[in-house]
Amino acid sequence: MSTLEIAIRGRRGSFELAVEFEAPLTGVTAIFGRSGSGKTTLLRALAGLERMRGRVVVGGRVWQDAGRFLPPEERLVGYVFQEAALLPHLSVRGNLAYARKRAKSQRVSPPQVVDWLGLHDLLDRMPSQLSGGERQRAALARALVRSPELLLMDEPLASLDLSARDAILGHLERLHDELAVPVLYVTHATDEVARLADRVAWIDQGRVRSVAAPEVLFAELEMGAALGDDAAAFVPARVLRHDDTYHLSELETAWGVLFVPRLTAVVGAPARIRIRARDVSIALGREHKTSILNVFAARVGELLPVSAAEVLVRLCCPAAPEQAVLARVTKKSADAMGLGDGLEVYACVKGVSVR
Amino acid sequence: MKAHVFSWILWLAAVAAGCSRPPSEADTNRALGPVRLAVASNFAGTAEQLARAFEQQHPGAKVEVSAGASGKLYAQISHGAPFHIFLSADVERPQKLASEGHAVASSRVHYALGRLVLVGSAMKAGLDGASVLKQGNFKHLSIANPKTAPYGVAAQQVLTKLGLWEQLEPRLVRGENITQAYQFVTSGGAELGFVALSSVLKDKGPRWEVPPAFHAPIQQDAVLLTPGTKHALADDFMAFLESAEAKTMIRAAGYGTE
Amino acid sequence: MQPAAFASDGQAVLLTLRLAGVVTLALLGIGTPLALWLAFGRSRLRVVVEAIVALPLVLPPTVLGFYLLVLLGPRGPVGGCWEALGGERLVFSFTGLVIGSVVYSLPFVVQPLANGFRSIDRRVLEAAATLGARRFDRFLTVILPLSRNGLLTAVTLGFAHTVGEFGVVLMLGGNIPGRTQVLSIAVYDHVEAIEYGQAHVLSAGMLAFSFTVLLGVYLTTRRFDVVGP
DSSP states (O other): OOEEEEEEEEEETTEEEEEEEEEESSSEEEEEOOTTSSHHHHHHHHHTSSOOEEEEEETTEEEEETTEEOOGGGSOEEEEOTTOOOOTTSOHHHHHHHHHHHOSOOSSOHHHHHHHHTOGGGTTSOGGGSOHHHHHHHHHHHHHHTOOSEEEEESTTTTSOHHHHHHHHHHHHTHHHHOOOOEEEEESOHHHHHHHOSEEEEEETTEEEEEEOHHHHHTSHHHHHHHGGGOEEEEEEEEEEEETTTTEEEEEETTEEEEEEOOSSOTTOEEEEEEEGGGEEEESSOOSSSSOOEEEEEEEEEEEEOSSSEEEEEEEOSSOTTOEEEEEEEHHHHHHHTOOTTOEEEEEEOOEEEO | OHHHHHHHHHHHHHHHHHHOOOOOHHHHHHHHOOEEEEEEGGGHHHHHHHHHHHHHHSTTOOEEEEEEOHHHHHHHHHTTOOOSEEEOSSSHHHHHHHHTTSBOGGGOEEEEEEOEEEESTTOOTTOOHHHHHHHTOOSOEEEEOTTTOHHHHHHHHHHHHTTOHHHHGGGEEEESSHHHHHHHHHTTSOSEEEEEHHHHTTOOSOOEEOOGGGSOOEEEEEEEBGGGGGOHHHHHHHHHHTSHHHHHHHHHTTOBOO | OOHHHHHHHHHHHHHHHHHHHHHHHHHHHHHHHHHHHHHHOOOTTHHHHHHHHHHHHHSOHHHHHHHHHHHHSTTSHHHHHHHHTTOOOSTTSHHHHHHHHHHHHHHHHHHHHHHHHHTSOHHHHHHHHHTTOOHHHHIIIIIHHHTHHHHHHHHHHHHHHHHTOOHHHHHHHOOOTTTTOOHHHHHHHHHHTTOHHHHHHHHHHHHHHHHHHHHHHHHHHHHHHHTOO
16 A cells, blocks of 8 residues: 655754654645644655655655655655745746656646646736736646646645635645545644645644544644644534525534534535534533524543633543544533533534534 | 143243254255155166165155156156156156156256166076077067067167067067066066066076167156256255266166266 | 057957957856855855955955966966976966956856855745756756846956956066957056057947946846846
8 A cells, every 4th residue: 555654853953853654645644733843844854855864755665765865856746835936937837837848757737737727817927927826726736737646735825815725725625536646735724624634644843743534633632732722623524404494504423413504515415514612612411591503412531721720621422432522611610510531411512614 | 729730831831942943954854845756666676775865965854756657657747746756767758748848858867777688597607698599498588568668679679689579579478567577587487588687686697788789778867847846855856866876876776877 | 550559459359358258158167156056055165165256356456466477377386287287388378368367257257146046036946846857957947047137247247357357467468469468458558658549549449348238238137127036
């Protein structure tokens, strides 16, 4: 089976990177962490743009080990920079041609990516004449024309406005349907992870702390604590039906039926729901006299204090114990309710966002 | 207290006034300011010696020597450079300055006669310079540029007289002045060179003193410049140039005198 | 003014142009790899080398010329070895002038080149590498097109500086017509010989030529600026 093996260590100024992990060479692997955690450095080291000690093996091919170091031009890697980095003296067409001329295989053709990313009107423009979103699309197209074995993307949406982000996220979601290129995607945004990633490598202070599916990783207390106010869990779901009277949609999950504002997705389509920890409150009994629609039975897992007054509670799904959500409550309440391992409670979810 | 200090100062002033004496010759000379000489580079060293001797004879007097290429000095003087006396390497330039009104025609003196010698690594002791030239065992022959330096004109005349000008002209390297012609020899770039006797006076190496008959005399003229007419000591210096003491020094430096 | 005078002046002009051309080409050949190393290298030695390269900017040309005379002369370390190996005399030759001018005009070529290279966004070069472009490929297809201004400045300054050179040639040249008698020496000689008319003609010609070249270059580089990143 095709895998990506990385075991590298090195120094960038005062920052030390020591990363070791393995991941299957399919789909999208997100590299998730705070700013300064080393994720960009890791990506650059993978591409050969930074020279670090260690071992990188991609699909059985040794890109780097104790005796050998392949420079970036010898690695079949596609790299999308945060600022696009298009060749400024060539038009978009010129940039694509540049990639094609040096591609070792012709698996992906320029007309293919132009079609798929909607670049027809931009082909003869120079990079200085493009908007941020247009530049990133062109950069993505160029990286794909290289027909790479591995596509590396370094926070490609970080410098874009909301609508541009949304548009490109849409393209990226369909990426592995259109072209079977494995992707390594660096980001600090949880919603990008939620939409795109098949698995997540969590990197913190130059080290990979864990590699898991997003639903699993983000439901971990440590991750929740690290994310602070952004702590959120992801729940897989499927569209059950649409309620046009109340303009809502019903989603089927392992927890039960979830109500969300009306979606455009068709019935039966899969979705991933994000539930913020601060939107979850805990009740000891089923409250009928409440405005909250989404109330589910749950079992308390562990607790973790996250501030002077608050504590993060991991709530497991009784029907599927590997799924969990996080709740952020005051220590006072936790003590008053006697929250402890195994206690059966109800999770009241005030707001959800859906993708 | 203040009255005390004041009277003390007055007393000091009276003593100082009493100590002063009538102005001496040295004071007068000093008050006139330095005599400025513009001197052709090849004569610069000798000019300094003459300057010191003059200062000894005239206590309090100061003589400043500015050396340079004669053409450069001519250009500067005709544009108002504040020199009092011009010691050129030729006769033309002082003549021109006089006719253009920058110098006093009647003050012109022949202060020195340039002497040409042939030196270099190709010279062997006991060998006559003319035969060395004829044999031609050298790559380059250094001379001052005949276009701009009288020593160069003289060298050209010597070669012509020996019938070697056509033959040796391709091997010539031209120094901007006679001193640079000498530099080309000392640096080894030219194995042979026509240089001024004054440059090699102290050298022990073999040389051929060119018979003066082989070329027109390298006459070096000095002239009093217009600014110099207002300086009392300038005239004195021109006279000094023709004195026996000066002539001895000039001859000792490797020049001829009249 | 005799026709012979015009002929020798014409010879001086041609010689000067030839010298400037050869020197500029030589400096491009030597200066480009050096500038690339200064701009993209990682050694700590670069600062030292950059200072050495800049020396001719502050040294009086006659000082430089004097040391070159000593070095390249038949008794000097370089000239002596060269002649022992059968080479021609370096002083008083066109080759010697080329060597002297290369040293003298080095910073005028290396600095604009290095600055031009330095102004290129590193990420663009990295992107080219990730697209499969090897070193020389990156040089030809990315570095050169993006440093056109620097290149043009380097060529112009190198050429113009060599045309105007005097002190070094004075020390090394020996003023040989057709071989080392360049324009600046010819003008100097005319002034020295009080042939002001000819000096005026030559100088004015040189001035007009330099001005035209510089004007042309600045107009062209302005056009390049429009196509910035």
